Amino acid sequence: xxxxxxxLFAAIGFLTVAxxxxxxxxxxxxxxxxxxxxxxxxxxxxxxxxxxxxxIGAGLSxxxxxxxxxxxxxxxxxxxxxxxxxxxxxxxxxxxAVLPFxxxxxxxxxxxxxxxxxxxxxxxxxxxxxxxxxxxxxHFSQMxxxxxxxxxxxxxxxxxxxxxxxxxxxxxxxKGIVLFMSSSAGSFAPGPLLGPYTASKAYMDQLAIxxxxxxxxxxxxxxxxxxxxxxxxxxxxxxxxxxxxxxTFARATLRMIGGPTRxxxxxxxxxxAAVLGxxxxxxxxxxxxxxxxxxxxxxxxxRDRLAKQR
Ligand SMILES: NC(=O)c1ccc[n+]([C@@H]2O[C@H](COP(=O)([O-])OP(=O)(O)OC[C@H]3O[C@@H](n4cnc5c(N)ncnc54)[C@H](OP(=O)(O)O)[C@@H]3O)[C@@H](O)[C@H]2O)c1
Numbered sequence: 114x115x116x117x118x119x120x121l122f123a124a125i126g127f128l129t130v131a132x133x134x135x136x137x138x139x140x141x142x143x144x145x146x147x148x149x150x151x152x153x154x155x156x157x158x159x160x161x162x163x164x165x166x167x168x169i170g171a172g173l174s175x176x177x178x179x180x181x182x183x184x185x186x187x188x189x190x191x192x193x194x195x196x197x198x199x200x201x202x203x204x205x206x207x208x209x210a211v212l213p214f215x216x217x218x219x220x221x222x223x224x225x226x227x228x229x230x231x232x233x234x235x236x237x238x239x240x241x242x243x244x245x246x247x248x249x250x251x252h253f254s255q256m257x258x259x260x261x262x263x264x265x266x267x268x269x270x271x272x273x274x275x276x277x278x279x280x281x282x283x284x285x286x287x288k289g290i291v292l293f294m295s296s297s298a299g300s301f302a303p304g305p306l307l308g309p310y311t312a313s314k315a316y317m318d319q320l321a322i323x324x325x326x327x328x329x330x331x332x333x334x335x336x337x338x339x340x341x342x343x344x345x346x347x348x349x350x351x352x353x354x355x356x357x358x359x360x361t362f363a364r365a366t367l368r369m370i371g372g373p374t375r376x377x378x379x380x381x382x383x384x385x386a387a388v389l390g391x392x393x394x395x396x397x398x399x400x401x402x403x404x405x406x407x408x409x410x411x412x413x414x415x416r417d418r419l420a421k422q423r
Contacts, residue, residue, distance in 0.1 A: 156181035164243030168345030172359030178202035249412030250306035250405035268313035293321035
């Protein structure tokens with residue numbers, strides 16, 4: 114009997130180590146050794162990027178332009194920010210289109226007008242990047258209705274509508290890439306004090322995974338891109354080893370196209386996701402709740418200090 118248990122434990126130990134080693138090999142291959150995804154067949158075709166005027170959207174627009182893909186940039190104002198990103202992309206030798214559009218307020222007619230404009234470009238890449246959040250972590254019961262509605266309209270409905278607008282053309286031409294900007298929140302980590310935002314990102318993640326299974330045979334690649342912090346106006350985090358700038362993050366994202374359907378392409382984020390994956394959910398929830406309570410207190414102190422200075 115003793116010998117049988119010993120053999121069983123040895124087999125379990127062996128299997129566990131083998132699985133961990135395999136995961137490590139796959140991780141190293143994906144992030145460092147595999148050749149970068151080739152986007153050569155998309156050279157000269159159009160990508161549509163929502164929320165393209167800053168942060169990750171701007172980074173992805175520049176990264177696509179650097180690969181020879183024309184970019185249609187969408188954000189609210191035609192103001193300087195969007196034009197500045199367009200100028201950076203143009204300088205990389207591609208065509209650009211600047212399309213001011215407010216996903217929070219757009220009605221059916223405005224969406225139809227956008228669809229007409231985009232249909233002339235026959236886009237073969239869509240980056241569903243636009244996203245908003247509350248200013249700082251807030252308990253669900255204290256959240257404003259308007260904030261919750263804005264999160265659903267901008268983070269969820271915009272991706273639904275843009276994807277329904279552009280996916281059929283990609284399926285017809287048997288060529289396309291759709292990226293859904295989800296988040297570690299909702300894909301790898303829970304989001305106490307950021308419930309509606311986290312839920313909207315989980316929606317993006319699951320929608321991407323579902324659609325990927327519907328169009329894989331039509332030559333369309335779909336990914337849920339799930340970063341931890343990336344330097345941006347929304348993240349309000351300074352650049353560091355675990356917080357890349359948007360351009361670094363964007364290059365890592367394009368490199369991994371065609372890889373795992375749900376990807377966390379910046380490698381330190383990949384390690385963070387793997388570590389979180391083995392922690393019990395209760396522990397994760399407590400950790401994030403404490404973290405967000407701290408961020409909330411700091412944000413409120415800052416807000417009050419600024420109010421006094423006025
Ligand atoms: N940064 C991170 O750490 C992080 C982590 C995980 C996931 N994400 C996700 O990545 C995406 C990009 O985030 P980011 O950090 O790069 O944010 P960001 O710098 O705040 O950029 C958001 C973009 O969306 C545009 N936008 C906002 N509201 C809009 C509206 N109503 N209509 C049209 N455009 C609108 C903004 O431009 P205008 O203000 O000019 O309209 C801007 O171009 C989001 O979906 C976010 O959830 C970010």
